[in-house]
Amino acid sequence: MRSTARRGLVIATTLTLLLTSAACGADDDPGAGAAVPGVTDTEIVVGTHMPLTGPASAGYSKIAPATKAYFDYVNANGGVHGRKLTYKIVDDGYNPATTQQVVRQLVLQDKVFAILNGLGTPTHTGVLDFLHTNRVPDLFVASGSRNWDQPDRYPNTFGFNPDYTVEGKILANHVKSALPGRKVCFLGQDDDFGRDALAGVEKVLGADGVAARQTYVTSNTNVAPQIGAFKAAGCEVVILATVPGFTALSVGTAARLDFKPQWVVSNVGADLPTLSRQLGDAAGLLEGLIGLNYLPMQGDSDDPWIQLFTKVNAEHNGGAEFDGNTVYGMAVGYLFVQVLQAAGKDLTRESLVEAVRKGGYQGPGVAPLRFSATDHSGYGGGRLSRVEGGEQRYFGPTYETDEADGPVNEYATPPVPPPANGVPSA
Structure with a gap:
């Protein structure tokens, strides 16, 4: 009886060790067999926090709906690598405490693939560490704070606006x-x-x-x-x-x-x-x-990007009043689709971040995008405008500079036109 018991103990111990070894192997490879949050064969789910109400809602409440409208336009044209884009927009009222609550909900409950264009310096600063800890891509923050350009500390965070x-x-x-x-x-x-x-x-x-x-x-x-x-x-x-x-x-x-x-x-x-x-x-x-x-002026009806975004606004944004916030939101959407195309069909959070780091993106902006492995800051300049006769128009050249002591230089490269169907290709 004791011999049988010992043999049973040896078998049980061996099974335990084998199971433990298998479990350790899975831990050593976090991606082994794991589904990518927010990504299925047919859908990509991303989220954002926006001031739909509160002291910063004037104008800014229009940004995310414009981005969603562009995504709906892309979905109507086949999506990205066969996947449709879903954009979860939550209101934080431009309140940092609320931002932390809603971003945790988006990541932990809604399981979004990425946070896209979260708005505000005081609001988004409070979620940087949370997003970093959870390895969530944090793309194109709607703020020019230099906080977003810290590749060593926050490797998954990238800005969009020229830094302040x-x-x-x-x-x-x-x-x-x-x-x-x-x-x-x-x-x-x-x-x-x-x-x-x-x-x-x-x-x-x-x-x-x-x-x-x-x-x-x-x-x-x-x-x-x-x-x-x-x-x-x-x-x-x-x-x-x-x-x-x-x-x-x-x-x-x-x-x-x-x-x-x-x-x-x-x-x-x-x-x-x-x-x-x-x-x-x-x-x-x-x-x-x-x-x-640093984007096309909303009233320039001759600009091909404004023509595209006006069409998208009419077809997918309920014909909302068209302004610079609309242009901004759609420009963010266009850039995100470019990055998704570059990340490939076998989409992971890592491949998305690596696609941004590779840089080389061009779109509606009049200034250069500066994404690289060492620069996460977004647009690197802009052009001056003046209100005359009740209209806002550009004047003079586009300028670029750095956030250090470099000179302010003219930037002569013109923006590229949009693709014929308005959707960037892979």
Whole structure:
């Protein structure tokens, strides 16, 4: 009996060791036999967090629906490698605490393949470590913070917008050359958005070249103290690193205080249709506003990208009012489809990230995309615009620069036209 028991114990132990060994082998290869989250033979599911409500919803609430409309257009034309794109859009109200909740839901419950174009510097910063830990591709963040360009720390995160220091340098370069001798002041959001933009401005104008600096927080819509301080300081040019609602608040408040500076505004808060909706009958106050953009101007009906996006908007976005946010959302969608095509039919999170790192993408942007293994920052420049006669138009050349101390140079390469059917090929 004891011999039989010993033989049974040996057999049981051997089976246990074999099972343990097999389990360890599976752990050594995390991808062995594992399904790719959000990917089936017929579908790719990605998600985003957006301010559909709250202080940043003006204009920005239109971005994700425009991206979805472009995906629906691609789906109607056969999808990507035979798969249809599903875009889960959740509202975070531009509240960082809410962002953390909804992104965890998208990743852990909805099992999305990637997070695409999550919007906001203060909001998205709070989910970087979570997405990194869970190895979720974090593509084309809707913000110009330099946080997204940390390939060693966050290898799966990539920006889209020109970073705010690059933008600040280009705007300040225009002020220095076209408005010499004017007293320059700066208003920025009280986070990396405002701080990075100010760093760029001061790289060109110097710290002494900014006569007064003010900040705002999105929870307080009274900017009269800041604008009043600019008036008292005799500011002639005010550079704004503001979301659209606070651009409109600044311009409207200045008018009430009989303060009429030259406004020079970040691309984040310079879209004319959005600002006009905010100001209503006072939209004429925007005349002369200088902005920066890196995508086709929404009112340029001769541009082939605007023609494509207008068609997509009519067919798949319910004919929503067409503005710079619509263009932005569809440009993000186009780039994401390019990357999916490059990643191939055997799609994994790793192949998607590697496809972005390889770079070489061209599309509607007037400035270069800078993706590489060592640069995750997105667009590297932009072109200045001016509001004249109630219309927003480009003027002058496109510029590119870096976030360090490099010069602001002209960029002469024109954007490529869209493919005939509006869908990038593999």
